[in-house]
Amino acid sequence: MLNRLMKILTSFSLLLAVVTSVVFLGEPKLHAKSVAADELSGTSGYSVMSLLKDNSQVVSANESAEMLGQLRIELPDGVSSDDVEINNNYMGRTISIAIDGIDQSYFYEYPLVGTAEHISDIFYDCIGGKGMIDISLDSVYEPKTVMDGKYLYLSFVDPHEVYDYVVVVDAGHGGKDNGASHGDAVEKDINLAIVNKMKEIFDKDTSGMNIGVYYTRLDDTKISLDNRVGLANDLDADLFLSVHINSTSSGRTSQINGTEVMYLVADETGASKQFASICLDNLLTTLGSNSKGLVAGDTIKIIRTSEVPVALAEIGFMTNTEELQKMLSEEYQQQAAEALYNAILQSLQDTVVMQGE
Numbered sequence: 001m002l003n004r005l006m007k008i009l010t011s012f013s014l015l016l017a018v019v020t021s022v023v024f025l026g027e028p029k030l031h032a033k034s035v036a037a038d039e040l041s042g043t044s045g046y047s048v049m050s051l052l053k054d055n056s057q058v059v060s061a062n063e064s065a066e067m068l069g070q071l072r073i074e075l076p077d078g079v080s081s082d083d084v085e086i087n088n089n090y091m092g093r094t095i096s097i098a099i100d101g102i103d104q105s106y107f108y109e110y111p112l113v114g115t116a117e118h119i120s121d122i123f124y125d126c127i128g129g130k131g132m133i134d135i136s137l138d139s140v141y142e143p144k145t146v147m148d149g150k151y152l153y154l155s156f157v158d159p160h161e162v163y164d165y166v167v168v169v170d171a172g173h174g175g176k177d178n179g180a181s182h183g184d185a186v187e188k189d190i191n192l193a194i195v196n197k198m199k200e201i202f203d204k205d206t207s208g209m210n211i212g213v214y215y216t217r218l219d220d221t222k223i224s225l226d227n228r229v230g231l232a233n234d235l236d237a238d239l240f241l242s243v244h245i246n247s248t249s250s251g252r253t254s255q256i257n258g259t260e261v262m263y264l265v266a267d268e269t270g271a272s273k274q275f276a277s278i279c280l281d282n283l284l285t286t287l288g289s290n291s292k293g294l295v296a297g298d299t300i301k302i303i304r305t306s307e308v309p310v311a312l313a314e315i316g317f318m319t320n321t322e323e324l325q326k327m328l329s330e331e332y333q334q335q336a337a338e339a340l341y342n343a344i345l346q347s348l349q350d351t352v353v354m355q356g357e
């Protein structure tokens with residue numbers, strides 16, 4: 001009798017296990033609050049994906065806000081929107097939310113509500129009294145937030161809906177990859193200095209053109225070629241500009257000097273060549289450098305695999321003593337940054353004209 005009961009119990013729990021896994025497989029967004037909060041002690045962070053309650057209909061019926069594709073985060077008493085900091089780490093396709101004054105079991109007490117559109121995972125951790133929510137996304141989005149009472153609404157918007165133009169600027173090399181070098185000078189540093197100056201100009205852009213600029217790096221980090229071109233392609237950018245410094249193939253000091261810009265010959269629309277040509281003209285005029293012309297760049301990976309209009313500017317030669325001294329100066333770097341900024345504005349305006357024809 002006992003044996004039989006055991007058998008029944010065993011098959012019942014087996015059945016339960018099957019049912020449970022079917023439910024969880026079919027409904028990955030099912031609210032799983034049943035996990036005891038004390039199971040969290042000793043863990044450092046957890047995925048919130050299984051805690052995400054997919055009850056958008058309930059929420060939109062009760063509230064004025066449109067919940068489709070939104071997440072609702074409830075802020076505990078004493079925590080206001082001033083305690084919330086949102087960062088878009090677009091190179092990693094993640095958006096991070098730091099909230100002061102929430103603890104490890106936060107998401108068990110205040111379940112996340114909404115739909116999981118574009119989200120591949122949500123990871124939560126509590127570090128030094130600060131709750132950190134990392135949201136992994138399937139592409140690059142701009143976070144849009146609305147604060148309503150104690151609720152923070154978050155949605156992920158296509159950058160083309162936020163900006164009239166989207167541009168990717170790439171400082172060549174970085175981290176362990178120095179690029180070319182000559183004496184103490186390394187290419188990656190000059191590329192970065194120029195791009196950081198471009199960012200300063202774009203940050204106070206007065207053109208009124210509403211341009212969203214995305215940078216592959218703004219510090220000394222190594223970034224793969226796939227990630228650089230991947231940013232431009234994922235964003236479906238209007239323009240993709242990569243900034244480099246040239247060197248002779250031997251790397252020895254030489255009389256060879258001047259500016260060249262590479263483009264994609266295989267781009268039958270001619271957009272890459274046109275963009276490269278505008279970059280070259282602006283650089284030559286502003287820097288007064290020698291023209292090395294437009295150069296076919298189809299063998300260069302980031303040019304060949306770019307699905308958007310691409311140009312790779314080689315500002316000058318490190319292997320030329322005089323040109324290297326200029327490129328190491330703040331003034332020349334600033335001029336190069338301004339020339340490339342103007343080239344981007346001009347290219348975007350030309351694109352509008354072309355589309356209007």
Ligand SMILES: [Zn+2]
Nearest residue numbers: 172179244245
């Ligand atoms: Zn380079």
